[in-house]
Amino acid sequence: MEKNNLANPSNLIQSTSNTTKFKKAKNPKKSRKSRKAPKRSQDALGNDKNHIERTTMDDIVVLDDVSDTEGYDDYDGHYDNPQSSEISNVAPQLKVNLLASNEDFIALSNSSSDEEATDKVKAQPTKKPISDGVSSSVDTTHTAKLLTTDYPWIINHDHSKQKEIADWLTMEIRDFVSYISPSKEEIKERNDTIGRIRDAVNHFWNDANLHVFGSYATDLYLPGSDIDCVIISEKGDKDSRSSLYALANFLKKRGLATDIEVIAKARVPIIKFIDPRSKIHIDVSFERINGLEAAKLIREWLNDTPGLREITLIVKQFLHARRLNNVHTGGLGGFSIICLVFSFLQMHPRIISNEIDPMENLGVLLVEFFELYGKNFGYDDIAITTANGYPIYLPKSDWKGLQQLRSSFSLAIQDPGDATNNISRGSFNLRDIKKAFAGAFDLLTNRCFELDTASFKERIGKSVLGNVIKYRGKQRDFKDERSLVINKAIIENENYHKKRSTIVREEFIESTDDTNDEKDDIYIVEEPPLKKQKPMLKKKESRGVVKINAQRDNIIAATPLTTPIAIPGEQENNDDYNPLDC
Numbered sequence: 001m002e003k004n005n006l007a008n009p010s011n012l013i014q015s016t017s018n019t020t021k022f023k024k025a026k027n028p029k030k031s032r033k034s035r036k037a038p039k040r041s042q043d044a045l046g047n048d049k050n051h052i053e054r055t056t057m058d059d060i061v062v063l064d065d066v067s068d069t070e071g072y073d074d075y076d077g078h079y080d081n082p083q084s085s086e087i088s089n090v091a092p093q094l095k096v097n098l099l100a101s102n103e104d105f106i107a108l109s110n111s112s113s114d115e116e117a118t119d120k121v122k123a124q125p126t127k128k129p130i131s132d133g134v135s136s137s138v139d140t141t142h143t144a145k146l147l148t149t150d151y152p153w154i155i156n157h158d159h160s161k162q163k164e165i166a167d168w169l170t171m172e173i174r175d176f177v178s179y180i181s182p183s184k185e186e187i188k189e190r191n192d193t194i195g196r197i198r199d200a201v202n203h204f205w206n207d208a209n210l211h212v213f214g215s216y217a218t219d220l221y222l223p224g225s226d227i228d229c230v231i232i233s234e235k236g237d238k239d240s241r242s243s244l245y246a247l248a249n250f251l252k253k254r255g256l257a258t259d260i261e262v263i264a265k266a267r268v269p270i271i272k273f274i275d276p277r278s279k280i281h282i283d284v285s286f287e288r289i290n291g292l293e294a295a296k297l298i299r300e301w302l303n304d305t306p307g308l309r310e311i312t313l314i315v316k317q318f319l320h321a322r323r324l325n326n327v328h329t330g331g332l333g334g335f336s337i338i339c340l341v342f343s344f345l346q347m348h349p350r351i352i353s354n355e356i357d358p359m360e361n362l363g364v365l366l367v368e369f370f371e372l373y374g375k376n377f378g379y380d381d382i383a384i385t386t387a388n389g390y391p392i393y394l395p396k397s398d399w400k401g402l403q404q405l406r407s408s409f410s411l412a413i414q415d416p417g418d419a420t421n422n423i424s425r426g427s428f429n430l431r432d433i434k435k436a437f438a439g440a441f442d443l444l445t446n447r448c449f450e451l452d453t454a455s456f457k458e459r460i461g462k463s464v465l466g467n468v469i470k471y472r473g474k475q476r477d478f479k480d481e482r483s484l485v486i487n488k489a490i491i492e493n494e495n496y497h498k499k500r501s502t503i504v505r506e507e508f509i510e511s512t513d514d515t516n517d518e519k520d521d522i523y524i525v526e527e528p529p530l531k532k533q534k535p536m537l538k539k540k541e542s543r544g545v546v547k548i549n550a551q552r553d554n555i556i557a558a559t560p561l562t563t564p565i566a567i568p569g570e571q572e573n574n575d576d577y578n579p580l581d582c
């Protein structure tokens with residue numbers, strides 16, 4: 001069993017090298033691929049994890065998960081990264097070295113066009129990288145403007161003159177984020193894609209609508225990320241095997257879907273396909289609102305947590321490039337990554353005390369993130385959860401409903417929308433994830449030391465961040481054009497929640513009116529009817545002593561699990577919300 005010290009961010013501050021010094025807060029705030037069919041996967045013990053029966057009907061792959069237990073663990077929208085045979089087939093020791101030395105890099109985008117581009121890049125006579133592997137030139141003569149550098153975010157963005165290497169890293173992180181953030185065309189393409197599929201769904205089922213959740217509804221997508229959607233209907237009956245198959249067939253006949261897979265019997269039944277026009281991978285699930293709730297919550301986290309988007313995108317790219325973001329093969333999914341970064345930033349002692357401005361210290365924070373989850377975190381004993389909207393650490397033994405884990409050395413993150421759900425339970429390859437994070441910490445700190453002692457001349461054309469992440473694919477502009485085109489998925493998700501809260505309020509008023517009629521002037525406040533209490537956290541309440549104590553006591557908060565905050569009149573499956581009214 002692997003034992004670790006408990007996570008203690010205050011240790012991290014001391015252990016961070018002089019080359020990655022924090023920058024004090026200037027204005028401290030007042031307070032705080034081509035789609036492949038999934039492979040049969042094995043669990044940590046080598047047992048067949050999901051007994052998938054596979055048939056093909058009318059070119060649609062139908063997958064039946066007869067174990068019917070795992071749901072999101074198996075079908076979570078991450079088949080976009082078929083396991084790299086190069087990595088999976090190497091001997092374990094070598095694999096570790098590859099992960100730690102950043103030699104396992106796989107290009108960023110999963111869309112077939114970008115894969116093609118990547119292949120072309122490999123075929124190009126690329127300029128031989130200088131000794132540190134960095135080349136800052138771009139082959140502009142080639143019509144497709146393919147990159148001949150692994151670190152394109154440094155092109156025309158030279159920060160080598162920065163006195164503090166930590167500042168240099170912070171600037172590179174910002175450049176990377178603006179480099180991979182979506183252009184007007186990309187946002188429009190995603191909007192149009194969803195529009196086409198929604199029209200088809202409305203046409204096929206007149207009581208149903210398509211909603212978007214996941215990274216497109218939170219603006220946390222990388223180029224080539226899939227789009228997660230859910231169909232919700234008035235009748236609530238669209239999750240049957242026959243409905244899934246009928247819709248898949250309809251989309252195919254309309255020319256709206258290729259490479260279709262129907263995964264009907266998982267806990268979360270799903271259709272996966274590629275939109276032929278945009279080549280974007282789409283996942284459609286059915287009759288579940290929790291993803292829509294999570295999208296709203298994550299957007300609130302993003303508003304309240306400076307640096308969350310930046311560090312999350314870097315970590316996502318870091319894991320994506322190592323094929324460690326695929327839950328199906330034991331990697332860490334997007335949702336878990338966001339929770340880890342949110343928890344790290346929200347519990348950082350120097351952010352809590354307003355000593356530092358996270359946006360000015362992204363570099364050190366990234367190094368510390370890798371140190372925390374690569375070296376110090378107590379995976380054996382500690383779970384991550386939220387209380388009153390704030391993340392806290394919780395001894396695993398205090399999480400009463402925690403599902404059986406494959407091993408005590410495993411990540412446990414409580415779903416903020418469902419206290420019984422450990423969202424990282426499928427991430428059984430924690431050893432490689434942890435090693436990759438630890439390796440990234442070593443690589444980044446070594447790089448900082450190396451560049452700190454280098455002359456300005458020696459630093460030219462070098463990258464700090466490029467020591468741990470790379471980008472290959474089509475050349476992009478440094479344009480974050482999210483403010484120029486509306487992301488319709490976000491607007492629709494906001495409208496969905498507005499509409500939903502209006503219905504909930506009206507129902508509540510109606511139920512109290514009835515009471516008044518009957519009892520005349522005897523005023524009785526009735527408990528609103530609850531089908532099932534769901535602990536979806538609302539906006540943050542008081543941070544109180546929970547987190548402060550958690551920090552001081554080595555971040556073990558012996559607080560009870562998230563207190564359920566019930567929404568009056570909420571019905572889990574039938575919320576009376578008519579998506580067509582939106």
Ligand SMILES: Nc1ncnc2c1ncn2[C@@H]1O[C@H](COP(=O)(O)OP(=O)(O)OP(=O)(O)O)[C@@H](O)[C@H]1O
Pocket residue numbers: 072073076077213214215216220221222225226228290291292294295333334335336415421422423424
């Ligand atoms: N294990 C899980 N349990 C419950 N809900 C989950 C789980 N995994 C994913 N989800 C839901 O699906 C949504 C999308 O998850 P996913 O892991 O695809 O993240 P993402 O932000 O879309 O990242 P990516 O860009 O890599 O697809 C989450 O926001 C969450 O609502």
Ligand SMILES: [Mg+2]
Pocket residue numbers: 077214215226227228334
């Ligand atoms: Mg997704």
